Amino acid sequence: MDKKRKGTYSLKKQLIWLVMIGYFSLLVLLVVFDCYSLLVYWNQRKQSTLEGFNKCITAIDESMAAAEDLIRESCIENQNFETLAANQDEFSIYSSAYFFSKQMNSKMLSRTKLKGIVLFYEYGESCRYSFHNMLDFDKKIYLKETVLEKMQEPGYDNGWFLIQLEEDFFAARLYEKKGAAVVGIISLNKFDFDIQEYTLTETEISIIDTHQTIKEKSDNSLVYQETIAGLDVIFQMKVKNDFWSQLPVMQVLPLLVTAFSVAFVIFLQFFLRKQLLKPLYDLTDTMNQIGNGQWDIKVRGETKILEFQEVQDTLYTMVEEIKRLKVESYEEKLDKQKAQMQYLQLQLKPHFFLNCLKSLNALTIEKSYEKMQNLIFSISAHLRYLLQSDNQVIKVREEVVYVQNYMDLQNTISYRKVSCEMQIAPEVMECTIPALAIQTFVENSFKYAKLNEGETKLRLTIKAIFLHTEQEGFIDLTVSDNGEGYSDEILEILNSRQLRDVRGMGIGIINLKKRCFLLYGDSAECFFHNQKGAVSELIIPCNKEQGL
Numbered sequence: 001m002d003k004k005r006k007g008t009y010s011l012k013k014q015l016i017w018l019v020m021i022g023y024f025s026l027l028v029l030l031v032v033f034d035c036y037s038l039l040v041y042w043n044q045r046k047q048s049t050l051e052g053f054n055k056c057i058t059a060i061d062e063s064m065a066a067a068e069d070l071i072r073e074s075c076i077e078n079q080n081f082e083t084l085a086a087n088q089d090e091f092s093i094y095s096s097a098y099f100f101s102k103q104m105n106s107k108m109l110s111r112t113k114l115k116g117i118v119l120f121y122e123y124g125e126s127c128r129y130s131f132h133n134m135l136d137f138d139k140k141i142y143l144k145e146t147v148l149e150k151m152q153e154p155g156y157d158n159g160w161f162l163i164q165l166e167e168d169f170f171a172a173r174l175y176e177k178k179g180a181a182v183v184g185i186i187s188l189n190k191f192d193f194d195i196q197e198y199t200l201t202e203t204e205i206s207i208i209d210t211h212q213t214i215k216e217k218s219d220n221s222l223v224y225q226e227t228i229a230g231l232d233v234i235f236q237m238k239v240k241n242d243f244w245s246q247l248p249v250m251q252v253l254p255l256l257v258t259a260f261s262v263a264f265v266i267f268l269q270f271f272l273r274k275q276l277l278k279p280l281y282d283l284t285d286t287m288n289q290i291g292n293g294q295w296d297i298k299v300r301g302e303t304k305i306l307e308f309q310e311v312q313d314t315l316y317t318m319v320e321e322i323k324r325l326k327v328e329s330y331e332e333k334l335d336k337q338k339a340q341m342q343y344l345q346l347q348l349k350p351h352f353f354l355n356c357l358k359s360l361n362a363l364t365i366e367k368s369y370e371k372m373q374n375l376i377f378s379i380s381a382h383l384r385y386l387l388q389s390d391n392q393v394i395k396v397r398e399e400v401v402y403v404q405n406y407m408d409l410q411n412t413i414s415y416r417k418v419s420c421e422m423q424i425a426p427e428v429m430e431c432t433i434p435a436l437a438i439q440t441f442v443e444n445s446f447k448y449a450k451l452n453e454g455e456t457k458l459r460l461t462i463k464a465i466f467l468h469t470e471q472e473g474f475i476d477l478t479v480s481d482n483g484e485g486y487s488d489e490i491l492e493i494l495n496s497r498q499l500r501d502v503r504g505m506g507i508g509i510i511n512l513k514k515r516c517f518l519l520y521g522d523s524a525e526c527f528f529h530n531q532k533g534a535v536s537e538l539i540i541p542c543n544k545e546q547g548l
Contacts, residue, residue, distance in 0.1 A: 023265060030258045041251050049199045053224040053237050056205070059191050060171075060228060060235065063113040064160070067173040067184035070107055070114065074100075075175050075182050084121040084180035097121055101128040104182070115170065116140070118147050118183040131185075139165055147172055147183045160230045162188075162207065169207040171231055188228070188235065195237075204238040279308045286315070356382075359414070371412050378409035392519065393432040393543075396464060396475070400424060403438050403462070410446055418446060418458040427466045428475050431542040434515050438462060440508040441479035441536040449483030449534060458482065466542060473542040478535065485530030494528040509536070516540060 075081045080100035083092050097119065104117045108130060116131035127148070131140045146163050151174065163170040169188040174181060189205040196203055208225075225236040247255075317324070356379055363372045385402045400422060407420050420442070445460055459482045467474040486494070494509065509526075516524035520540050527537040 020265070020268075023261070023268075027258070027261055030254065030261065034254050034258055037251060037254060041247070049222070049239055050224070052195050052197070052199055052203075053226075056191060056195065056237065057226055057228075057235060059113070060186070060188060063186035064171065064173070064228075064230060066113045067171075067186055070104075070117070070184050071173060071175045071182055074104055074107060075177070078103075081177070081180060081182070084119075085178040087122060087179040093121060093126075097126070097128060101130070105130045113186060114184055115187050116143065116185040118144050118185070120148065120151065120176075120181040120183075121179060123179045139168075143170065143172075143185060147174070147185075150174070151176060151181055162231060162233055164207070171228075188233075199239045202240040204240075206236050206238070207233050208236055275305055279305065279312075283308065283311060283315070356409075374412040375409065378405055378412060381405045382409065392435060392515070394435050395429070396424065396431050396433055397429040399433060399435075399438050400429075400462075403442055406439055406442065407460075414446075416446070416458060417456070418460065420460045420462060423461070423463045425465045428464050428542065430544050431466075431475050432544065433475060433477065433538075433540060434512065434519060437512060437516075437538060438464075438477060438479065440512045441477075441538075444508055444536070445479060445481040445483065445534060449481045451483055455482060467539070474539050475542045477538040477540075479537075480531065480535040481533045483533045485534045486528060491528055491530070494526070512538075 078100070080096040080103070083096035084100065087093065101119055104119065108114050108117050116129060118127060118129040120127045127144060129140065129144050131143070142165055143163060150161055150172070158175050160171055160173050163172055163185070168190065171186050171188055173184045173186075175183075188207050195205070221241050222239045223236060224239070225234050227234050356375070360372065360375055360379075363375065382402070382405060385398075385405075404420070404422075407418065410416075410418060442460060442462070446458065449458055451458060461478075461480045463476075463478040463480075465476045467476050513526050516526070516538070523541050525539045527535075527539075529535050529537075
């Protein structure tokens with residue numbers, strides 16, 4: 001025994017050395033890969049940030065070019081603008097201002113980079129303006145007044161000037177001629193794209209009039225800046241340098257794998273000892289006890305090693321073989337009974353649903369939409385009842401609710417009027433009965449009961465009482481109607497012990513008798529007779545088990 005343990009320990013030692021050598025080789029590769037992937041990601045991020053910055057500069061240049069083009073196309077040699085500049089009669093000024101503003105609005109809508117246009121005439125006394133909807137009313141008024149103040153500054157000539165509104169910066173292109181002026185306004189720090197899609201982090205855009213070194217590091221940030229041609233300002237973009245906090249998942253994952261690997265090495269020896277040596281010791285000890293005649297013993301502990309699990313399972317199977325064969329034989333018998341029960345239940349369901357579909361088709365042809373809706377709701381409740389559980393028995397109170405829904409369904413789809421009186425004893429409400437037991441009798445009466453002369457309405461009576469005996473209690477279920485009753489031939493077949501189908505009566509009752517026989521054996525009794533109509537009676541043991 002000691003030699004075997006020494007040999008097992010030696011095998012473990014060799015395995016540990018092999019694992020450690022392989023792991024450290026892998027660890028070196030992981031570290032190299034992590035460093036390389038971080039370097040590539042950092043270069044890609046810098047390139048993306050620079051691309052975003054250049055896109056901002058390009059957007060500003062294009063906006064300024066659009067403003068220049070608009071003023072050049074609309075003001076130079078434009079008759080309406082010339083009329084406004086000449087400050088002619090009031091009617092000419094009004095009509096020229098109207099048509100000129102309409103032309104400018106149309107051109108501005110086709111140039112989405114422009115944020116607004118302001119037209120001044122009568123030497124600044126009157127104006128018209130148009131801005132995109134992105135600006136609120138107060139900002140529009142502020143921009144108009146700022147432009148007017150700029151025009152009134154002594155010595156100011158046509159050209160570009162800067163307007164700051166809170167955190168927003170605008171550039172205005174002024175073209176003035178005598179008594180009229182046109183101003184095109186663009187944004188310098190609001191763009192039609194998200195700059196953070198390029199920088200991947202917090203980005204601050206500002207317009208300054210001081211010069212700084214491009215890409216100067218300040219407050220752990222990268223600063224990009226460039227002078228805007230035509231304006232004495234610098235466009236500056238400050239990107240927060242939070243490299244580690246913004247690492248994507250695909251970059252963080254290799255780092256986590258590497259860190260986990262280091263922790264894995266520390267616990268590797270403990271893991272092997274627990275999963276290799278201890279299971280081997282437990283298995284050997286169990287085999288020794290079995291050799292001493294202790295057949296009820298099981299292998300102690302659990303292991304995740306497949307080979308040990310297979311050995312333990314094989315040993316356990318050998319020890320439990322006789323018990324397992326007995327249990328297997330009994331379970332096989334139960335499985336056959338369960339399969340037969342399920343088959344008998346399935347025989348009941350298509351019979352009912354086909355009738356529902358036929359009725360629904362008839363209502364569709366008649367366009368009886370309200371009845372169709374009620375029928376669909378009733379069918380939904382019916383299906384919900386059948387599909388809630390695989391149980392073969394349910395409580396009486398649940399079957400009663402289901403039968404009431406079935407009666408409502410029949411009253412909705414059938415021309416035949418029917419009423420139902422239920423006399424259910426409170427002490428049987430929690431007892432269990434075969435699924436669809438009451439419904440089978442009710443459906444049989446509804447379909448086959450022929451009313452006596454003078455009767456116009458089918459009346460059903462459902463009774464459920466508790467029968468006391470010395471050994472156990474029974475449920476007595478009775479469903480009766482006011483029809484002509486069963487024929488003598490059918491009564492003879494229904495009351496016989498032979499479980500065969502009854503021609504003209506469907507398969508519901510026969511299936512119910514088969515299910516009762518499988519569930520209760522000889523303890524279940526079915527009786528059928530006539531008493532002012534057909535009477536169907538079922539007596540079964542009262543078991544208070546869990547239903548649906």
